[in-house]
Amino acid sequence: MSQYDHHQFGFSTRAIHAGQEPDPLTGSVTVPLYQTSTYAQEAIGVHKGFEYARTQNPTRFAWEESMANLEQGCAGFAFGSGMAAIDAVMRLLSSGDHVICAEDMYGGTFRLFDKVLKRFGVEFSVVDMTNLDDVKSAILPGKTKFIYTESPTNPMMKLTDISALAMIAHEAHALLIVDNTFASPYAQKPLALGADIVLHSATKYLGGHSDLVSGIVVAKDSAIADQLRFIQNATGAVPGPMECWLCLRSIKTLSVRMKQHAENAMAIAEFCEKHPAISAIHYPGLISHPQHALAKKQMTGFGGMISIELGSLERAKKFTTSVKLFTLAESLGGVESLVCHPVSMTHGSIPKEQREKLGITDGLVRLSCGIEDKEDLMADIAQALDALS
8 A cells, every 4th residue: 555645545554554564475465473583595685675683673664654554654663661762863963063952841851851861961952832023033044944843742631733833843944743642643744734854653643552662753855764763773772663553543543532532531521520529620621721722623533531630649549549540650642541640750850940841740640541441541540539528
């Protein structure tokens, strides 16, 4: 299917077929798992296009092609984790370059930028990406090379106007990079909205079963792709073939899973919005969300992530130990429902004053709504909230 353009078939069809043609050798309808580190060569300099598995692996190539198709880019590059994917993108920079990044991003991303990349001379400005004037004001002419954002953000579910931000970035001769993990390519396609690079923690919705760790980057044009291909091979942070094979398995059901994630999340969000034990709820599918109109404009689904404010650490602890179907654990996007306490789990590396400014309080919990029966999930949330009274 690689010879077809991105729009000839629907998303679900491409998720099943793009990059996953039957094996020409055996006819296997599933891409084979090439569990090898090296390849036999007929003679010096004579081989079948495969020399060493860090550089080439057919299973990985199939996964990368599949994601490039779904994100409507020219090439995909798989990595050993979402953080390895982000790190690879940042290696496009040089010392002295400047990056504008979202103030409310994943704690691991903040840690990489603040504790690692700054030591190599990369400069960062943290801004509210919902305020385009703030973004424009942060641009350093000739120095700003990237604008980096998440949409929706983790865990406050803020949205970036990707099309508007792309125009700002390109006017400054900078690239727009979007972390699309929370939305998935099913619900949002940043490259089609003007972004230059899109990336994911494939551990989350793309893998979807809490059984792998991986990352993926998709580039919009060939010049960026060539640089990323060199970085991927030179630094070597590639996933093993098993992780790629599992991602290929999972991506086939992405659309049906995302529909159920979103349906469950909407039902839970509407219930939580009316519950007196909750003082604030953050979900872009709600009309009350301040960026609901933008969500409808640039997304084709609202995803399965919700954050709720319970008022105190004690109430958050009580809630997370009272739920039965929502497992207290880091990560998100699996078929099973999870509950997370960002302050103590995913966002502990962000300074306390910055967390509190963003609303990431001791009483905030994040829900990753799985694909169980929504009535069961709602009953579980209800009994846990009742336990707070």
